[in-house]
Amino acid sequence: xxxxxxxxxxxxxxxxxxxxxxxxxxxxxxxxxxxxxxxxxxxxxxxxxxxxxxxxxxxxxxxxxxxxxxxxxxxxxxxxxxxxxxxxxxxxxxxxxxxxxxxxxxxxxxxxxxxxxxxxxxxxxxxxxxxxxxxxxxxxxxxxxxxxxxxxxxxxxxxxxxxxxxxxxxxxxxxxxxxxxxxxxxxxxxxxxxxxxxxxxxxxxxxxxxxxxxxxxxxxxxxxxxxxxxxxxxxxxxxxxxxxxxxxxxxxxxxxxxxxxxxxxxxxxxxxxxxxxxxxxxxxxxxxxxxxxxxxxx
Numbered sequence: 001x002x003x004x005x006x007x008x009x010x011x012x013x014x015x016x017x018x019x020x021x022x023x024x025x026x027x028x029x030x031x032x033x034x035x036x037x038x039x040x041x042x043x044x045x046x047x048x049x050x051x052x053x054x055x056x057x058x059x060x061x062x063x064x065x066x067x068x069x070x071x072x073x074x075x076x077x078x079x080x081x082x083x084x085x086x087x088x089x090x091x092x093x094x095x096x097x098x099x100x101x102x103x104x105x106x107x108x109x110x111x112x113x114x115x116x117x118x119x120x121x122x123x124x125x126x127x128x129x130x131x132x133x134x135x136x137x138x139x140x141x142x143x144x145x146x147x148x149x150x151x152x153x154x155x156x157x158x159x160x161x162x163x164x165x166x167x168x169x170x171x172x173x174x175x176x177x178x179x180x181x182x183x184x185x186x187x188x189x190x191x192x193x194x195x196x197x198x199x200x201x202x203x204x205x206x207x208x209x210x211x212x213x214x215x216x217x218x219x220x221x222x223x224x225x226x227x228x229x230x231x232x233x234x235x236x237x238x239x240x241x242x243x244x245x246x247x248x249x250x251x252x253x254x255x256x257x258x259x260x261x262x263x264x265x266x267x268x269x270x271x272x273x274x275x276x277x278x279x280x281x282x283x284x285x286x287x288x289x290x291x292x293x294x295x296x297x298x
Contacts, residue, residue: 006035006255010065011296017061024064025050035294036226036257041264045071069295076263076287086244087271087284089122092214094173095180096206098166099246100199100236101220102187106248108138110220110274111184112145113282118180119151129169129183130155131162131202142184149279152177162186163201170209196239203240216243218271223247223254230261237266247285248274256294 013031017024025046032042045068052058052067089095097114099107111128118124128146132138136158146153154169162185169181185202186195206215219236221229236242245262247254250273262268270285292298 007293007296009034010294014061014065014296017064019061020053020059020064024061028068032257034255036255036261038227038230038261041261045075045260065295065297069291069297072260072294073287073291075260076269076291078263078267078269086216086269089118089124089180089214093179094210094213095124096170096210096213096215097180097182098185098202098206098215098217098240099183099220100185100187100217100240100242102232103135105187105220105222105225106274107187107220108132108141108145108184109277110246110248110272110282111142111182112149113274113279114182114272115145115149115151115180116279117282118182119149124180125178126151126180126182127169127173127178128153129166129181131165131183132186133158133160133162133165134186138184138186162198163205166202167205167209170206174210196235199236199240217241218243219245219268221245221247221258223250223256223258223273226255226258227261229258230265233262233266233268237268242266242268244269244271246270246272246274250275256290259290 009031013027029042029046032045033039049068049071052071053064058064058067099111101107115126115128119126128142128151130139130142130153133156139155139158143153143155154165154172156165166183169183173179173181185199217240219233219242221232233245245268247270259270272282273285274282
């Protein structure tokens with residue numbers, strides 16, 4: 001993961017405090033808000049940290065930072081299947097990955113990255129489904145990725161029924177053309193009821209036609225959008241019950257605190273982080289290393 005500007009601020013912050021103090025905890029709350037935590041959440045974490053330091057008699061500033069890292073990592077531990085378990089498709093005869101999200105977050109490129117990753121690392125035989133029929137450019141972009149990667153792309157004409165595209169991709173897979181479908185979907189506006197209904201229809205097609213498949217719904221979020229990412233996740237999660245999220249554009253301008261809100265408020269784990277445009281620029285999310293970076297301990 002790349003070191004972000006916010007990581008530098010965390011390091012600078014703790015370098016100013018040699019010992020735990022009221023000023024440290026008060027300013028830390030403000031810093032966490034700046035790092036894309038919600039205000040109430042930032043206050044709660046700071047209060048929990050204060051209690052931990054009091055109970056364990058932690059006074060050294062660096063030890064306070066280590067305690068913060070441990071607390072934040074704990075926040076990312078969501079009961080149920082581990083995030084890494086979601087990404088492991090071994091044992092699944094057929095797997096379907098539905099990528100959701102608003103326009104501009106990088107869904108189409110992420111679909112191509114996942115196809116390369118699963119083919120190279122898990123020996124899957126992928127099919128790309130161009131279910132974003134709203135944008136002609138999205139269809140063409142996915143076809144270009146398919147050509148470059150040597151992967152079959154199922155697509156209909158611009159303006160067609162997205163659920164029909166997914167249906168045809170399922171038919172192709174069930175006929176032996178592949179064992180993994182990665183479907184790119186439209187993201188006109190996450191607040192539009194029509195889009196939500198469209199996604200629900202796709203959801204029904206997968207559930208009915210591939211009932212025994214490993215079915216994963218990942219929301220693609222731009223890491224630089226901050227708290228707005230949480231609002232997007234709430235709407236999509238309510239519509240189709242997400243399994244987790246993929247963070248794109250995790251570069252120097254990303255602050256990263258929204259990851260903790262996704263975990264604590266929506267129980268949504270992060271599956272992957274994407275940092276660049278190349279097909280290889282995707283990695284499985286690791287909570288421990290993410291927290292170390294967020295708190296400036298690396």
